[in-house]
Amino acid sequence: MIILSGGTGSPKLIDGLRQLIPDKEITVIVNTGEDIWSSEVFVSPDVDTVLYLFAGILDKTKWWSIVGDTYNTYNQMKELGQNEILMLGDRDRAVNLVRTHLMKNGQTLTEATAALVKGFEIQANIIPMSDDFITSVIETPAGKIHFQEFWVSQKGEPEILSFEYEGIENAKLSPAVIEALSREEHVIIGPSNPMTSIGPILALPEMKEILKTKKVIAISPIIGNAAVSGPAGKLMAAKGLEVSSKGVAELYKDFIDIFVYDIRDDVIDPAEIEAMGIQAVALDTMMTDEEKRADLAKEILKLFEMDFETVL
Amino acid sequence: MIILSGGTGSPKLIDGLRQLIPDKEITVIVNTGEDIWSSEVFVSPDVDTVLYLFAGILDKTKWWSIVGDTYNTYNQMKELGQNEILMLGDRDRAVNLVRTHLMKNGQTLTEATAALVKGFEIQANIIPMSDDFITSVIETPAGKIHFQEFWVSQKGEPEILSFEYEGIENAKLSPAVIEALSREEHVIIGPSNPMTSIGPILALPEMKEILKTKKVIAISPIIGNAAVSGPAGKLMAAKGLEVSSKGVAELYKDFIDIFVYDIRDDVIDPAEIEAMGIQAVALDTMMTDEEKRADLAKEILKLFEMDFETVL
Numbered sequence: 343m344i345i346l347s348g349g350t351g352s353p354k355l356i357d358g359l360r361q362l363i364p365d366k367e368i369t370v371i372v373n374t375g376e377d378i379w380s381s382e383v384f385v386s387p388d389v390d391t392v393l394y395l396f397a398g399i400l401d402k403t404k405w406w407s408i409v410g411d412t413y414n415t416y417n418q419m420k421e422l423g424q425n426e427i428l429m430l431g432d433r434d435r436a437v438n439l440v441r442t443h444l445m446k447n448g449q450t451l452t453e454a455t456a457a458l459v460k461g462f463e464i465q466a467n468i469i470p471m472s473d474d475f476i477t478s479v480i481e482t483p484a485g486k487i488h489f490q491e492f493w494v495s496q497k498g499e500p501e502i503l504s505f506e507y508e509g510i511e512n513a514k515l516s517p518a519v520i521e522a523l524s525r526e527e528h529v530i531i532g533p534s535n536p537m538t539s540i541g542p543i544l545a546l547p548e549m550k551e552i553l554k555t556k557k558v559i560a561i562s563p564i565i566g567n568a569a570v571s572g573p574a575g576k577l578m579a580a581k582g583l584e585v586s587s588k589g590v591a592e593l594y595k596d597f598i599d600i601f602v603y604d605i606r607d608d609v610i611d612p613a614e615i616e617a618m619g620i621q622a623v624a625l626d627t628m629m630t631d632e633e634k635r636a637d638l639a640k641e642i643l644k645l646f647e648m649d650f651e652t653v654l
Numbered sequence: 655m656i657i658l659s660g661g662t663g664s665p666k667l668i669d670g671l672r673q674l675i676p677d678k679e680i681t682v683i684v685n686t687g688e689d690i691w692s693s694e695v696f697v698s699p700d701v702d703t704v705l706y707l708f709a710g711i712l713d714k715t716k717w718w719s720i721v722g723d724t725y726n727t728y729n730q731m732k733e734l735g736q737n738e739i740l741m742l743g744d745r746d747r748a749v750n751l752v753r754t755h756l757m758k759n760g761q762t763l764t765e766a767t768a769a770l771v772k773g774f775e776i777q778a779n780i781i782p783m784s785d786d787f788i789t790s791v792i793e794t795p796a797g798k799i800h801f802q803e804f805w806v807s808q809k810g811e812p813e814i815l816s817f818e819y820e821g822i823e824n825a826k827l828s829p830a831v832i833e834a835l836s837r838e839e840h841v842i843i844g845p846s847n848p849m850t851s852i853g854p855i856l857a858l859p860e861m862k863e864i865l866k867t868k869k870v871i872a873i874s875p876i877i878g879n880a881a882v883s884g885p886a887g888k889l890m891a892a893k894g895l896e897v898s899s900k901g902v903a904e905l906y907k908d909f910i911d912i913f914v915y916d917i918r919d920d921v922i923d924p925a926e927i928e929a930m931g932i933q934a935v936a937l938d939t940m941m942t943d944e945e946k947r948a949d950l951a952k953e954i955l956k957l958f959e960m961d962f963e964t965v966l
Contacts, residue, residue, distance in 0.1 A: 381751055382694035414724050418748030422773035424755060432744050436730030439693055443736060461734035 348539020352532025358639030375542025474513035660851020664844025670951030687854025
C-alpha cells in the first residue's frame with residue numbers, strides 16, 4: 343500500500359490506515375515541495391509530520407509539530423529581535439538538526455529520512471519524493487515569497503499572482519520511490535492540497551506515467567467550493583482551476599481509477615466524474631476523530647478490494 | 655577600564671568590578687580563541703559567558719551557560735543518536751543562532767556581538783578580540799582535536815603533545831579593540847587560562863606593543879603549582895613552561911606593571927617577580943562569593959590608584 347502524502351489531510355488518512363494494517367505494510371511517498379532552509383537547518387515539513395505521526399508524537403490538534411514541544415529557542419530568538427519564518431519547537435529543531443548534519447555529511451534526504459525512521463523506531467517506509475531540492479514559491483503583489491512565508495508568516499493573506507515549484511525542472515523521483523512503486527499495485531492519493539502537496543509529486547518526471555499502470559484512488563480535499571483545510575482553494579483559483587472536487591478530478595483524471603468525494607459535497611455532479619472515465623464514490627472524508635479516520639480508511643481498502651481488518 | 659577576559663576567572667572578577675563601577679565604564683576584550691562551529695551555529699564561548707554575565711542570566715554555579723536553561727533540543731538529538739560536541743541549552747542555542755544569522759548576513763563578529771549586547775540591554779562594552787576566525791587545536795596521541803572537544807567531550811584527559819591557535823598568523827585585532835585601547839589607560843589581564851584564554855589575545859599582532867604603553871595589572875590563575883580551575887596547568891606544562899605563578903609572570907613580564915598572586919601561594923618568591931621589573935602583590939584571588947569578588951576588584955582599583963566606590 344502506497345500513499346502519496348502532504349500535510350494534514352493525508353496524515354489523517356494514514357492515521358486511519360494504521361488502525362487497520364501494520365505500519366510495515368505502509369509506504370508513504372512524501373511531498374518535499376515545501377522544503378526550506380530555516381535557522382540553519384533543512385526543514386522538510388511534510389516528511390516531519392509523517393515521521394511524528396508514525397513515531398506517535400504528532401500534535402493531533404494541529405496535525406504538525408511534536409505534541410508538548412517547547413519553544414525556548416524560538417522565544418529567546420524573538421526576544422533578541424529575530425523572528426523565524428518557521429516556528430520550530432525545541433525537539434522539532436533537534437530532528438531538523440540531525441537531518442541537516444546527515445545531509446551535510448553527504449547523505450541524501452532519503453538516507454537522512456531513513457536514519458530518522460530508524461532513530462524513532464518506525465516500521466513504516468517513509469520516502470521523500472525526491473532527493474533534489476524543490477521548493478514552492480508564490481508570487482504576490484509585493485514580490486516572490488516562499489510558500490511557508492505566505493502560509494505561516496503572512497497567514498495566507500497576500501493575493502497570489504502565480505506560483506511555481508522551483509527546481510522541479512531538474513528534479514527526479516528518488517530511486518527509493520521508483521523501487522517502492524515497482525513492487526506495489528495500490529496507490530492512494532491522499533486528501534492533501536493538490537497544488538502544493540500532491541502537485542509537486544505529480545510534477546516529477548515519470549510519476550504520472552507510473553501511476554497510469556497502478557490502481558489509484560484519489561481523495562478530494564475539497565468540499566463544495568472550499569478546501570477542508572489550508573490554501574488549496576486560493577492556489578487552484580490562481581491557476582485558473584475550478585475550486586471544486588471536479589477541478590481536482592480534472593487534475594488527476596489521466597491516472598486515477600477511483601475518485602472519492604465527500605458525502606456533504608452538494609456541488610459535485612458524479613456523472614461528470616464518471617464521464618472522465620473515473621469511478622466516483624461518495625464517502626465521509628471529514629476525518630474529525632480516530633474512528634472516522636479508520637472508517638474512511640476501511641472504505642478505501644474495500645474499494646481496493648482489500649480487507650486487512652483480519653490482520654490486526 | 656579594560657579587562658582582557660576568557661572564561662571563569664575573569665568573569666568572576668568582572669562580577670566584582672560591576673559591584674563598584676557602572677557597567678558602561680567597563681570594556682571587556684574577550685578571547686575568541688576557543689570559537690567553534692557546532693550544530694550549524696557559530697559558538698563563541700567566552701563572548702557568551704561575558705554577555706550572560708552582564709545580562710544577569712549567567713549560571714554562576716558553572717560560570718558558563720544560561721541559568722535555568724533547558725536542553726530539549728540537545729536531549730532529542732542525543733536520543734536520535736547525535737551527540738553535540740558542545741551541550742547547548744535551548745536559550746543558549748538561540749543566542750548562537752542570532753549571532754550566526756547576523757554573521758551570515760555579512761556582519762562581523764564584533765557587529766553581531768554589539769547587536770546581542772543591545773538585544774540584552776547591556777551597558778558594558780563587550781568586544782571580541784578579533785573578527786578573524788581563530789580556534790585552539792590540541793594535538794593528542796590520537797590526533798588533533800578542537801580544544802572544546804579536548805576539554806568538554808574528553809574531560810581534559812588526553813595527553814597533550816602540542817597545541818596551537820589555528821588562524822592566528824593571519825588574524826588581526828579588531829578595529830573596535832584598537833579604538834578601545836586608544837582611549838583607556840588601565841588594563842586588567844583577568845585570571846583566565848594564560849594558554850587558551852589570554853594567550854590568543856596576546857598572540858595577535860600589536861597587542862603586546864600596545865599593552866607596553868598602558869598601566870597593566872595581571873592576576874595569576876595559578877596557586878602553587880595548580881590552576882584554580884581548568885586545564886591551564888596541563889597546557890603550560892605541554893609548552894615546557896613552569897606551572898606556577900612565576901611561569902605566568904614570565905609570559906606577561908614584557909608588558910605588565912603589577913602581578914597579583916594569591917595569598918595562599920607558598921611556591922612563589924615575590925623577589926623573583928620583582929626581579930623581572932614587576933610589582934608583585936599578594937591578594938585573595940579565590941573569588942568564591944560575591945563579597946570576595948568585590949573585595950578583589952576593590953584592591954585592583956586601589957592598585958590603579960582609582961577609587962570608584964563613590965560612583966555607586
